[in-house]
Amino acid sequence: MAAELNIYAVSKPNEEAKLIGPDAYLQLVVTGASISDITRSVSYEADPSSIVNVSKTGHVTPLSDGSVKVIAKTSEGLSTSIELTVEQFGTPQPINFPNEIVPLFTKHGCNGGGCHGKSEGQNGFKLSLLGFEPTEDFEYLVKEGRGRRLFPAAPQHSLLLRKGSGDLPHGGGARFDHDSWDYKAIVRWMEQGMPYGSPDDPKLESISVYPSSRIVEPGAEQQLAVSAFYTDGSVRDVTGIVSYESNQKEMGEVNQSGLVNMLRDQTGDMAVMIRYQEHVSVFQATIPLGVPTENFPVAKNFIDEKVFNKLKTLGLPSSEICDDTTFLRRTAIDIAGRLPSLQEVEDFLSNDHPEKRSQWIDSLLSTTDYAEYFSNKWAAILRNKRKGNTYTRGTQAFHEWLMGSLHANKPYNQLITELVTARGEIGHNPASAWFRNVTDQKERLQDTAQVLLGVRLQCAECHHHPYEKWSQQDYYGFSAFFSRVGKKKTDVPGEEAVFHNVGLATAKNPKSGENVKPKPLGGDELNIKPEDDPRLDLAAWMTSESNPFFAKMLVNRYWKHFFNRAIVEPEDDMRVTNPPTNPDLLDSLAGHFIKSGYDLKDLIRTICNSTTYQLSAIPNDHNAGDRQNYSRYFPKRLTAEVLLDSIDGITGSSTAFSGQLPGTRAVSLPDDSYNSSSYFLTVFGRPEMDSACECERAQGASLAQTLHLLNSKNIQDKLAGAGGSADKLSSQGERINEEKIVELYKRAFSRGPKEDEMKTAIDYINKKTQQAKEAQGKINEANKMAYEDLVWALLNTKEFLFNH
Template sequence: MRSWQAATTIGLVLSALGLAVPAGAGEPADRVEAEVLRVVPEAVVLVGPDSVQQLAVEGTSDGKDRTRSARFVVGDESVAVVDESGMIEARGDGRTTVTVEVDGQAVEVPVEVRRIADPPPIHFANQIVPIFTKLGCNGGGCHGKSGGQNGFRLSLLGFEPELDYETLVKEGRGRRLFPAAPEQSLLLTKATAEVPHGGGKKLEPGSHEYRLIRRWIAEGMPVGDADAPTVARIEVHPPSRVLEQGTDQQLVVTAVYTDGTTEDVTRWAQYESNVSEVAAVETGGRVRTGELPGMAAVMARYQGKVSVFRATVPRGGAAPDLTGFEPNNFVDELAMAQWRELGLAPSDLCSDEEFIRRASLDITGTLPSTAEVEAFLADDRSDKRARLVDALLDRPEYAETFAIKWADILRNKRAGNARYQRSTYRFYDWIRRQLDQNTPFDEFTRQILAANGSPETTPATVWYRDLKQPDQFVDDSAQVFLGMRLQCAKCHHHPFETWSQDDYYGFAAFFGRIGRKQSLAAQQAGRDELVIFTKRSGRVPNPKTGQPMEPRALGEPEPAAVSPLEDPREALVDWLAAPENRFFAPAVVNRYWAHFFGRGLVEPIDDLRETNPPTNPALMQALSDDFIASGYDLKHLIRTLCTSRLYSLSSLPNETNRDDTQGFSRFYPKRMSAEVLLDAISSVTGVPNRFEGLPVGFRAISLPDEAVTSDFLDTFGRPRRETACECERVADASLSQSLMLLNSVEIQSRLSDDSGRAAALANDPRPIEEKVDELFRLAFGRLPSDSERATAVFHVESRPDRVKEAFEDILWALVNAKEFQFID
């Protein structure tokens, strides 16, 4: 049952420990006052025989958890008992104390127990269903999956307790429950494995959970008061901690009800860590850090409510020396603050050769030419890296590179249908032009989400070609523009978020009045095009209730005010682009951060939620605020990221950041995308691309859609644009990719082409050393080392009758090198 508990904490210091110690007694005479202990909560009230309370013991000076090293002693075991973990259970009415002892210090926690003989009635939804959730009975892999398991179905994670009650109490003539002999109920005999159970043993006879279910059955399976308060939110104590490696932290989870009362639900909550290598969590809320430094978020979930504990685990050792790192902007300052917390020192700056190659590939998808590299190296201005970023943003290749990114997740595809070719190309060109003109991102979004017309007049309407139902619009628009995966809430309450089906279908209602018809002019011209328009009416029902939903933005208490003459989608974009919207700007920031830094502040990059927070929340907030203040200027965002000192760090680790995968204290190398890699190979081999139906030399980063035939692009992960997820573009290495580079006709024909670079170098009268230097400069952005140069020169000189083949071999080695295939 719920316990009405105080919200503050108590500390007690034994004053004797603060006295000076006589000389020779083994303690210094100026010993400081001993640490204060703090116990959470300070006082406990347990109501009914099923009430429990978890204690957490901490030091006040450092916040370190002392729960596992504490000794708990209850004054009167007829009133309450306490186990070694600090979990108190009610036994009988009365008052007692639990004494908490740590290293000679003691704190007394008063405990009061009420209504053991006359307990409040059990509430099915508030007390029984959470047991099923905790034990995994209503999970997606068991009775909570669609259709249930072996004829027994529960609602997923207990989100529909009314359905669960009907299933347990009334379905099958009540054969699962036997009030006359509760322990013989099939529900208990299956759970304790007294009779065969495919899910194995879930309950121990006599356990707290067993006793509660047994009492509920014995009392006649009450459903509970329909007007009983429900859980409004849950709170986790502590909300965050800096923890040493290999240490513990006991969490205390409290449910706050709609009437203001509270209940300890530590025992019933479910827990999950997003980085278990940094901080894992046990079923009772005990967090255990590992040997890997970093940040982890531990989700606590109870009755559809979630809260998060954030663990920061420094590497230990001496504080990092950051004196040599001079910040360029707020990105650096906020990164430095986290490095101090984690004990990380940044890597050195990358070389100028590394920077121009990195920035050129990231911003324009293009290898810098040897002339561009040499000019950059010769520039002695202190701001030349910032100038380079500005120059790259002004090049047309910038818009082409990022047009691919947006065309991928906006699903601009022909899918083999020739009738779609014209409109697909027009949508791609529209995206490219918006990026080239630096259209503010809120306006870019509005022109897509609120598009009306045909592809001829409004190319953004092509987005509506693949998406036909309101739920499809919800899934794609949320993932693309909010960085959220709402698909779960389509069928049930989102298991990791606060979103319900009402939230989902309220969002879907913004798309309920979309009308579509065939374009007569396009049909006559042999094209298949839709005209999108806004209908005067159209409702989206919640399939669970059948009730039509009014358009309502996520997290908003009231529906949007939209008249029949207004387009609901305009109201949606107004909400999206409002500065106070906490989803829109972070989604773009995280997507672009991942592009430039190799991983997002949130991973996966389109799964932003409370239970998956940024690794650096202050940095995410500052970047989002700056992006909003800039007027949603994408070039400004890129400039902020790429002119930070952070972006200029080397990928070579030092002794403090070798294991850093979250703090960005070094640059994280990333593979080139399929299109960028193919263009890079074309550049290095000197052989232009050839795509069917397109001019010779057409660049892969300029391809308007996914249907242009290329085995190379498909092998290296070009997406089919079936989803709105960037994860569809495969970045992982594979055997087929290695074989493609090592021995495919695609590569070999480029190497041996008589008009290619190998042939040109074979006929070039310059010294071999110069030609080798040129190849390395073009492929890697740097000159070869002495040993690399000597090896290459020897290879050519030893084949005087096969000089072209020798240069082919060198080119083959270069394009197969990781240094070539990665942006570093």
């Protein structure tokens, strides 16, 4: 029966778990036969009972030296056991300040950015942010403040402990009690003379959490145990002194003891970040719904296999496949940034070919509409911002370079190599405009890491990254790749040429004073000759098939474009503490993208041909709240540019943009300068291109947007304009109203009107015509106004404003 249960304790591989010294502890984790945590529901027995004490929560503390068997028993009579050893019980172990004291400040929030860890400290007491500079913390704590904070002769009277325990008023409240391990550890440290530690003391190399992942029922709990691995080969249980943070508090919470509690009525994925010194680890929990999932739609490619496997694990049924009208409109907006034309709607709906959806996707990808729409997306991400009239040629040329590259389906690795290594003047090499838009070395390294690799390095400029492994050394090593970029004036006023400034590539770490050589993230420093451009080495590393960031970042970004949620969200924050909701899907997409030769059109084709993308937005009885697992399509509001173009289309009008040819679509605008002259683009959230983050684009709803659509002069002029839709339809006396209404619905929604919609529209037009007759008014004018009202009503519906 023992084989049906499992008991775990932190230990070296293939060795018994040990407790060394009187203050050591171990956290047991007991797993039941159904792979569920039963740590707190079993009873414990130690044999012999004189060696260790085991609490009801599985917390083990030593009583004397020796070997002991700890037995865990369930109420049903099942049992399992583990052998433990206690050594040096009579010898208190020396305390190391960085390893054991500083982590307590992090655990209790003392050195957070809102408390003593902020740059100026709090109430005269400062700590380094999250303990990343323990030598500074030692200085602040032991040597500053004239010794008032610590009283080694009577540690319990120290200001640090009296405030931390709540004995004295403290803005942060009581952080620990007198009986806690944390309080006693600080007392022991002071009793030992407040040592910093010896240079020979082992250094932390890494941490890991057990279990690393688990399927957990709603309302259940999971105890974690955290191992710390040191340079001398030792392993220690640090479960009680690390800090924990849930990334989805609405799904699960975690306490300071590493106990994760799943909330009821929630399904999906959540993660717990564990931080200890400069290292992080992650526990991932999948919370299933448990509904039968036998009847999934047919899988068309590997995307569906990965998504449906996850949905089956969750017990979360998917929605049905969407109908043709929804698919047609959805793909036209998502791929080409426009509504289907009336002719396209009629041709597609009358087409009986079994592969017509794939054919339609291919036709969209072959158009300049696709290239214009996606160059609009990339122009914003790459900050193609106009700064005065002298920048006009540059922003236009950069946009055209993007558009031409996308239309020709230039491989993504080639496109990015051309961007990052660009030299010369804009007239000969438009990609070089990026170095004008992203003006200095700091912006270039941060934008490159975030946009192209999904790594937000900004925090590491001043201190170790709080949620990642990146240090200041990593930051300045990456910065060094751009240290030899030079710019010089050209014959064109306001423009500059980019060149390689011959010299040794380094970046100075201001904290250490060291000149750091170019260093890929996670790699070693490179020795690059002064005459060689380090950007070539950067591009080669980034676009290598073995690069762990490059392909994943791109497929994650494009996945969000089509599904309104990335596999890793936010899409450009792909850190270990922000795990993907479907790792197999992300890995498979990245592998497929690399194997395709970094083919962007192939990636879009693969996504849009999947059953997953073609699922209906209409939820079933179980997936209405699913935002993580793609069990249905999630509607999204049309972007500012697409919405303006769509309104122009349905009203039969055209928006004029200064310096652009008549008929230019809003999605074709090259830079940010048109926002200031278009209230519509501003109020509907077109980005100013100040940031490399797509979050700069505002996609939320607002009162100003509603009022603009309802009664702005801009919209009214489009509705009433001569030659517009209402004007043309009302003047076509040879066509019946029913036919005209069908046309409007197909242009707006890619479908004909429902029976009640047709009746409402006909009744309204007839009513307006009859009122004009009775008032002996102008019937033609009344008919035109009726069509204006009808078009106005259509463009104010959620069906029009959203992509479904």
